[in-house]
Amino acid sequence: MIDETFLRVRYSETDQMGIVYYANYFVWMEVGRTNLIRNFGITYKELEEKGFLLPVVYTSARFISPAYYDDEIVVQSALIEMTKTKLSIGYRIFRITSQDKRELVCVGLSDLVFLDKETRRIVRAPEFFVNAVKIQKSPEYDKFIEDIQKILKY
Amino acid sequence: MIDETFLRVRYSETDQMGIVYYANYFVWMEVGRTNLIRNFGITYKELEEKGFLLPVVYTSARFISPAYYDDEIVVQSALIEMTKTKLSIGYRIFRITSQDKRELVCVGLSDLVFLDKETRRIVRAPEFFVNAVKIQKSPEYDKFIEDIQKILKY
């Protein structure tokens, strides 16, 4: 499944180059993965309430083209891989230039690990999470993964 | 006592007007008051460790002149008033334009209340805080307070 989260560029997200400041793309990736997880029927909020944290341990992004103030943005997020303790999530971020046109502005990746909220140690993903989260293959999904790999060269 | 905290404008703090985005001044005020409290011999961090929170309940700012990327900034903070449960802190923020010249860019005010970290209810300021924090009058301090009142018109 590829989640699509829509947002609009805030004035606060621009810098004096007149474009979106690069660190904000990582905020958008977080907004995207929050919704991706929500689509699996779990909220990140619940996960914390049940005693788990899911911090980012690695992230990367390639910035292809700038995004501008007031642009409509779509953040595509999809699960790339899941191990016993870790999630890899990929992102393609577009600006919507017309009703049916999208320009790719950024491609990213983030690895997150499960931590016990109390001990702050790495733990296995809880069973309710593992059961809910599934990678559903599709031609669209394969293209997504290929894009992430090709563009990020990871 | 008037604390002076020095910082330099980050690229991330600018917006597409080419100046510091207004909400960042409130971040700088927080940096200033952290150091003001440190000067009283207490750290805000300790305060939290001892079970207190000190959230902002009211704030205001007048923006007089813009600040720019890479500017050296000085945030002056001083305690305006302290009641049993509340602190009022005032701020004058300058950009340093030459070795001995400063241009006033912003004047601000914030009210903070003491909360119990567990119950999240308003509580009296702890004794160790009350004993440490003192308003020391001086002509410089009086001018500071007058500026805040006159410019903010509060």
Next chain:
Amino acid sequence: MIDETFLRVRYSETDQMGIVYYANYFVWMEVGRTNLIRNFGITYKELEEKGFLLPVVYTSARFISPAYYDDEIVVQSALIEMTKTKLSIGYRIFRITSQDKRELVCVGLSDLVFLDKETRRIVRAPEFFVNAVKIQKSPEYDKFIEDIQKILKY
């Protein structure tokens, strides 16, 4: 007219108190007023393209109750006053606690002035803006203004 803009609290907007960091409310007010102006048939982006800037010269906010990660937020914005060179905009910010319940979390105000983009001097609001922007009185609007005045005590 009272504009309503909906957003969801981002993880990046929280702080270690577990609530929304206070400076972020000023970002939300900016998101709200962007949409308020859009509803008048103008975009802030156009305004800049036509040679005007609209920086904030004064702002204040009272924080009544905290907002939390993943909360659904509604930012209500309305024009309070318009002079030849200045706009005053008021805000009521709520968290949506159930389908038909809202809890007031913040009340704010901001004054913005028209600047010429080149000279950065205060100028009169352009005619196309003055003609588009109208205060439409209604009982709901009067209550809004009353709330802002009473809660901010300005």
Next chain:
Amino acid sequence: MIDETFLRVRYSETDQMGIVYYANYFVWMEVGRTNLIRNFGITYKELEEKGFLLPVVYTSARFISPAYYDDEIVVQSALIEMTKTKLSIGYRIFRITSQDKRELVCVGLSDLVFLDKETRRIVRAPEFFVNAVKIQKSPEYDKFIEDIQKILKY
């Protein structure tokens, strides 16, 4: 040369996990590289005034250990590579845990390209920049590069 930039964690930089929010490390890297360039005798500000922009086109970071509110942080930045149009800068970020102890919290990398400010097209690095910026090898520098490569696995 390895530049060391010191900063202190701001309250605004924490999130509800009680640690520094991951996107803020990219802001710190930018603060680090600003000073790295300053040490070469150029300011990034001048670069823009002379008609160049230097946006990030790729970045990555590995988060090894958390940083906390009020921590003293040192951002080490060094030039890894310079081509005709691109700079690669590496970062090691530490929290200072005692007078002579540092704990590694993050390792990062960023690639920046030179753009003409008007056309926004990729251009060669200006001569004054090329002449000023030099990679000075040293055992310390070699260890730095090795760390970045090993930890980021790029």
